[in-house]
Amino acid sequence: MEFIKQPWPWYVAGPLITLVMVSMMLFGKSFGVSSTLKTVCSIGGAGKVSEFFRFDWKTAVWNLFFVAGSLIGGYIAATYLSPDQAIDLSEKTVASLEGYGILNPGVEYLPTSIFNWGNLLSFQGFLFMIIGGVFVGFGTRYADGCTSGHAISGLSSLQWPSLVAVIGFFIGGLIITHLILPFVL
């Protein structure tokens, strides 16, 4: 039990993620999370304005159970399996964040000085939460997959479009992290 309560190293987490992917395949489905956002649009009636959302969403309900489970898993892990949330970040990362005025980087899972309700109406909060969220939803659908569908499932089955997508993930991530964050953190 003590081991479970410690942060899990990469060589435990990576193989377990493979296990999740394989179990989905054995259940006759393919592992990929971002399509649930499309399903939510369809259920909400988006099919009225775009044929992209006109499909029988009942065939995708299984994936809503998966993401509902993920949310519950996040609650269980945070509530019962994590005595504290401190993250052992690299010293360079901590130093850079402190340089931008982020207090106590890594004490929680994310910088609550940015991600909080009061900050939503500021430029910073709007950029990180709302613009960021819109990019995630738009980009994953245009790319036809996210980290699970492309980086894990797609690369595992050696598909070229998935490698292109992962290169795209890094182009976008590097632009924000190195060119934009220094000005908005």
Added chain:
Amino acid sequence: MKNLKFLISGVLFGIILTKAEVISWYRIYEMFRFESFHMYGVIGSAVVLGIIAVQIIKRFNVKDIHGNPIVITEKSKVFWPPLLGGTIFGLGWALTGACPGPIYIVIGNGYLVFIVVFLSAVVGTFLYGLVMHKLPRR
């Protein structure tokens, strides 16, 4: 109930990504600065083992629990959608610190403001549906 197995798989996924700190904004920031091996180890080991698993499934024609052959979903062989879409997603990933799976898991971790990130991602998906025909498709 046939959906229970997906719920349970999801619970495990949520626990794994929380305990491995994959859902942490800080870990994503650190990854894009190449200052830790952690995220590369998680994704890299998952992919290497995934390649082996998929090869085994193909070689031995492994069937799913319903007795049907396992079909690997083929991504359409296009260039600009994964590159441009991937880049836009990357912008969002580095801002929110969360890809779609972690958005749900972060909410479960009690950071309820991520409900706004989730709704924004739904809006982003909806906007894609509106303009998809005006975007490069090959």
